[in-house]
Amino acid sequence: xxxxxxxxxxSEAPLxxxxxxxxxxxxxxxxxxxxxxxxxxRELAGQLGLNRxxxxxxxxxxxxxxxxxxxxxxxxxxxxxxxxxxxxxKRNQGGVNWRxxxxxxxxxxxxxxxxxxxxxxxxxxxxxxxxEFRVTCAEVIAGPEVQTILQLGSPAGYxxxxxxxxxxxxxxxxxxxxxxxxxxSGCQQAFDLLQRTLAPNGETVLVEEPVxxxxxxxxxxxxxxxxxxxxxxxxxxxxxxxxxxxxxRPRLVILTPTFQNPTxxxxxxHAREHLLRLASRAGAVVIENDIYGALAxxxxxxxTLKRLDESGDTVLLRSFSKLAFPGLxxxxxxxxxxxxxxxxxxKQWSDLHSxxxxxxxxxxxxxxxxxxxxxxxVLQTGGERLKAALDACREYLPAGTVWTEPRGGxxxxxxxxxxxxxxxxxxxAEREGVSYLPGKYFAVGRLDPGALRLSFAGITPxxxxxxxxxxxxxxxxxxxxxxAASDLEAxxxx
Amino acid sequence: xxxxxxxxxxSEAPLxxxxxxxxxxxxxxxxxxxxxxxxxxRELAGQLGLNRxxxxxxxxxxxxxxxxxxxxxxxxxxxxxxxxxxxxxKRNQGGVNWRxxxxxxxxxxxxxxxxxxxxxxxxxxxxxxxxEFRVTCAEVIAGPEVQTILQLGSPAGYxxxxxxxxxxxxxxxxxxxxxxxxxxSGCQQAFDLLQRTLAPNGETVLVEEPVxxxxxxxxxxxxxxxxxxxxxxxxxxxxxxxxxxxxxRPRLVILTPTFQNPTxxxxxxHAREHLLRLASRAGAVVIENDIYGALAxxxxxxxTLKRLDESGDTVLLRSFSKLAFPGLxxxxxxxxxxxxxxxxxxKQWSDLHSxxxxxxxxxxxxxxxxxxxxxxxVLQTGGERLKAALDACREYLPAGTVWTEPRGGxxxxxxxxxxxxxxxxxxxAEREGVSYLPGKYFAVGRLDPGALRLSFAGITPxxxxxxxxxxxxxxxxxxxxxxAASDLEAxxxx
Numbered sequence: 001x002x003x004x005x006x007x008x009x010x011s012e013a014p015l016x017x018x019x020x021x022x023x024x025x026x027x028x029x030x031x032x033x034x035x036x037x038x039x040x041x042r043e044l045a046g047q048l049g050l051n052r053x054x055x056x057x058x059x060x061x062x063x064x065x066x067x068x069x070x071x072x073x074x075x076x077x078x079x080x081x082x083x084x085x086x087x088x089x090k091r092n093q094g095g096v097n098w099r100x101x102x103x104x105x106x107x108x109x110x111x112x113x114x115x116x117x118x119x120x121x122x123x124x125x126x127x128x129x130x131x132e133f134r135v136t137c138a139e140v141i142a143g144p145e146v147q148t149i150l151q152l153g154s155p156a157g158y159x160x161x162x163x164x165x166x167x168x169x170x171x172x173x174x175x176x177x178x179x180x181x182x183x184x185s186g187c188q189q190a191f192d193l194l195q196r197t198l199a200p201n202g203e204t205v206l207v208e209e210p211v212x213x214x215x216x217x218x219x220x221x222x223x224x225x226x227x228x229x230x231x232x233x234x235x236x237x238x239x240x241x242x243x244x245x246x247x248x249r250p251r252l253v254i255l256t257p258t259f260q261n262p263t264x265x266x267x268x269x270h271a272r273e274h275l276l277r278l279a280s281r282a283g284a285v286v287i288e289n290d291i292y293g294a295l296a297x298x299x300x301x302x303x304t305l306k307r308l309d310e311s312g313d314t315v316l317l318r319s320f321s322k323l324a325f326p327g328l329x330x331x332x333x334x335x336x337x338x339x340x341x342x343x344x345x346x347k348q349w350s351d352l353h354s355x356x357x358x359x360x361x362x363x364x365x366x367x368x369x370x371x372x373x374x375x376x377x378v379l380q381t382g383g384e385r386l387k388a389a390l391d392a393c394r395e396y397l398p399a400g401t402v403w404t405e406p407r408g409g410x411x412x413x414x415x416x417x418x419x420x421x422x423x424x425x426x427x428x429a430e431r432e433g434v435s436y437l438p439g440k441y442f443a444v445g446r447l448d449p450g451a452l453r454l455s456f457a458g459i460t461p462x463x464x465x466x467x468x469x470x471x472x473x474x475x476x477x478x479x480x481x482x483x484a485a486s487d488l489e490a491x492x493x494x
Numbered sequence: 495x496x497x498x499x500x501x502x503x504x505s506e507a508p509l510x511x512x513x514x515x516x517x518x519x520x521x522x523x524x525x526x527x528x529x530x531x532x533x534x535x536r537e538l539a540g541q542l543g544l545n546r547x548x549x550x551x552x553x554x555x556x557x558x559x560x561x562x563x564x565x566x567x568x569x570x571x572x573x574x575x576x577x578x579x580x581x582x583x584k585r586n587q588g589g590v591n592w593r594x595x596x597x598x599x600x601x602x603x604x605x606x607x608x609x610x611x612x613x614x615x616x617x618x619x620x621x622x623x624x625x626e627f628r629v630t631c632a633e634v635i636a637g638p639e640v641q642t643i644l645q646l647g648s649p650a651g652y653x654x655x656x657x658x659x660x661x662x663x664x665x666x667x668x669x670x671x672x673x674x675x676x677x678x679s680g681c682q683q684a685f686d687l688l689q690r691t692l693a694p695n696g697e698t699v700l701v702e703e704p705v706x707x708x709x710x711x712x713x714x715x716x717x718x719x720x721x722x723x724x725x726x727x728x729x730x731x732x733x734x735x736x737x738x739x740x741x742x743r744p745r746l747v748i749l750t751p752t753f754q755n756p757t758x759x760x761x762x763x764h765a766r767e768h769l770l771r772l773a774s775r776a777g778a779v780v781i782e783n784d785i786y787g788a789l790a791x792x793x794x795x796x797x798t799l800k801r802l803d804e805s806g807d808t809v810l811l812r813s814f815s816k817l818a819f820p821g822l823x824x825x826x827x828x829x830x831x832x833x834x835x836x837x838x839x840x841k842q843w844s845d846l847h848s849x850x851x852x853x854x855x856x857x858x859x860x861x862x863x864x865x866x867x868x869x870x871x872v873l874q875t876g877g878e879r880l881k882a883a884l885d886a887c888r889e890y891l892p893a894g895t896v897w898t899e900p901r902g903g904x905x906x907x908x909x910x911x912x913x914x915x916x917x918x919x920x921x922x923a924e925r926e927g928v929s930y931l932p933g934k935y936f937a938v939g940r941l942d943p944g945a946l947r948l949s950f951a952g953i954t955p956x957x958x959x960x961x962x963x964x965x966x967x968x969x970x971x972x973x974x975x976x977x978a979a980s981d982l983e984a985x986x987x988x
Binding site for chain 1: 508510511551554555560614616619620622624627628631632635636640641642643644645646647661664665667671678679680682683686690708711712715815819820821822823840842843844845846847848849850851852855
């Protein structure tokens with residue numbers, strides 16, 4: 001017997017969808033059996049006081065879901081869900097063989113949700129300056145530029161934003177006369193366009209080991225040879241880099257010299273200068289990912305590679321995402337003009353241009369001084385969160401654990417004592433309400449089973465303390481368990 | 495003698511930039527000669543009543559432009575602009591050889607600006623419903639979802655928008671239970687992701703001839719084999735398609751069956767059904783670009799291929815760009831779930847996800863009924879513009895010219911009588927204040943020198959009439975000139 005529950009005309013869900021959901025649930029639960037005849041649309045519309053087209057729309061949805069079948073003149077009947085369409089599994093005669101076209105999907109490693117999540121290297125949405133954002137939006141959409149913003153734009157980016165960012169970079173010594181700028185849909189797109197432009201044919205690319213997986217994927221999916229060079233507390237290992245430059249002859253070296261993701265490591269100035277000499281001698285292009293550079297909670301950061309590079313060849317990537325609003329996908333690339341021209345062409349055939357509403361809003365947010373004001377707030381809370389994380393590591397992690405001690409950014413890197421495996425321990429941590437990303441997510445060629453990343457910027461100091469205390473207890477218990485087991489397994493001393 | 499003009503503290507340009515511009519102009523004009531010593535920053539700051547750091551910033555910009563050189567303790571001097579940095583042209587020892595890395599850029603064909611431009615297939619910004627857009631934005635940013643919108647999102651798209659569009663497509667019979675949806679950064683990105691996913695290794699792709707160049711470029715830049723199949727007044731030539739399917743064994747067939755760009759052609763239903771049978775038999779995936787389908791000014795359009803395709807294999811591309819605001823880069827793909835999963839993965843490594851502010855604003859714009867209300871207005875003005883274009887073609891184009899007569903969309907396709915060359919005539923048209931895109935811009939393998947595209951949706955009926963009248967005069971005069979010349983050149987009759 002069909003019984004439609006309360007239909008709420010003020011709900012966000014359209015009426016037809018509410019009717020559809022109600023019937024679908026009754027089919028799924030078995031309340032409505034196979035072959036049950038649904039009331040005619042006119043009849044049900046009358047019962048519910050709704051328009052007949054609303055009921056028709058709900059029935060159409062059910063029919064497309066394969067949950068009912070309609071027979072002209074006879075009505076609609078509940079039907080067992082159809083088996084999957086043959087076209088998507090196996091096809092013998094004609095049609096598209098999707099299975100053959102598409103390789104089996106590699107299981108994507110996605111950050112898992114715990115009550116306390118150290119999984120995402122992103123700002124907390126609770127810190128978003130919503131009031132300032134609203135004022136900024138209101139100013140932009142009330143302004144005379146709104147028609148231009150809503151119209152098709154330039155692949156290079158919204159001209160006033162490009163000018164603003166390039167001027168700023170010139171004043172700060174980070175762009176030269178020979179440089180130009182391209183606005184990208186976040187920093188991830190910059191990696192994609194650099195792959196398209198500079199590593200289209202399986203070229204060799206050096207990255208940090210461990211590395212932000214988005215950088216690795218952008219190049220590996222296009223079959224570039226991606227080789228990891230180890231990162232220590234002072235950033236990339238220069239001896240290993242020198243060796244790799246000689247033996248691997250890479251075209252690109254991609255680095256995050258300040259508050260690297262995932263380790264939080266920062267290269268000192270002398271190391272940066274040495275790196276530039278090594279790369280220049282090898283003729284390799286240095287790509288500097290500086291999306292965390294503005295987040296120094298203690299002291300100053302060394303000058304960027306771009307600023308130190310007298311040849312001007314370094315390519316600088318930046319973004320608003322770590323500082324302001326990650327949901328607005330706006331980043332930028334500053335580099336030699338001929339390269340920017342090529343990247344702009346690649347950008348045009350990738351997505352024509354980046355979203356102009358967000359470009360205009362972020363420009364206004366920056367120009368009005370609100371971005372800098374917000375940054376000061378982020379620096380203060382970030383510093384508190386970083387301190388809470390480091391204090392909790394000292395307090396709760398078992399002896400033998402080591403971790404980086406960054407002075408900014410969003411991440412720190414923890415190495416558990418052997419034989420603990422951070423990946424194996426994650427399900428238990430999640431059951432106890434805490435999540436993190438194990439080191440394997442960031443590996444290029446070397447697996448470090450004891451490693452994990454703690455992203456601390458998105459949660460409060462209290463959550464950080466509770467979370468690391470829980471992790472410390474789990475790691476300590478596990479360590480005691482395996483040590484006790486290994487004592488039992490040890491050969492008797494004779 | 496340095497003389498800084500009026501510095502306006504209320505200008506949008508920062509003060510340092512105004513000072514910089516003023517000095518730069520004086521150097522460029524020669525008023526300030528090579529070697530001229532600029533006043534000390536403290537001195538100039540005092541003269542202008544500005545902060546000393548403002549003057550320093552202006553001088554830094556000038557120095558980075560290579561227009562002045564600073565000498566500690568001596569001051570700053572006007573210097574001839576530096577020659578281009580050697581790193582970007584030729585480098586003998588170390589450094590990056592940009593010339594070797596980057597091929598010479600193919601001259602991009604960009605729509606040229608005339609006083610009356612038939613060059614861009616886009617809506618007029620004067621028709622944008624700015625007031626409704628402002629209300630929509632205000633509602634979205636005042637709403638409780640704003641934190642979620644500003645935070646990092648899902649590669650698949652903003653969930654409420656995905657649900658809305660997929661439900662709508664299900665109700666309209668354009669999505670099945672086996673289908674899923676991916677939000678893209680406009681339709682151009684859909685082409686890019688389809689290339690990444692379905693044509694990564696030089697596969698063969700059939701497109702229309704002539705074709706929207708963005709579709710061609712997205713595949714050709716990745717070295718897919720792109721083959722054009724001629725388009726007639728009833729869309730793609732089915733005999734030629736059947737032949738190409740047999741001989742070329744394409745993996746993809748990309749089509750715009752309704753109001754095709756550039757021709758405006760629409761396939762009748764029987765042709766669509768036949769096409770689906772042909773493609774299914776050949777095992778080729780049909781990609782249906784339907785971004786103009788909602789713009790039918792007269793009568794109805796035939797059902798989409800996606801709707802007619804009983805196998806469910808067709809992939810449907812749509813976008814808000816032609817209907818609402820092209821500056822907000824939001825489109826979508828509906829197709830079989832395993833394909834959407836692969837495309838979503840490719841999307842993640844391309845740009846993480848599409849801009850969420852624009853996704854939320856467009857969802858609200860659609861859900862509130864404002865999009866449909868705006869569409870009705872667009873249909874009315876579009877119909878008037880189409881009529882004005884067709885009337886003017888009949889009135890002013892020289893005898894022997896043929897053109898398509900679409901019933902919707904934004905474009906019509908004109909073929910001039912031989913031996914006129916639309917590309918050769920463009921500079922003259924531009925000098926007389928009218929621009930269009932010549933056929934070569936849309937060619938795949940066959941050049942049609944007499945062809946040109948007239949995009950009529952972005953300009954008023956009066957502009958359309960004036961523009962086509964001007965073009966008609968130019969074409970007629972040119973035709974008379976070449977015919978007169980060919981009469982003279984004809985051999986004497988003996």
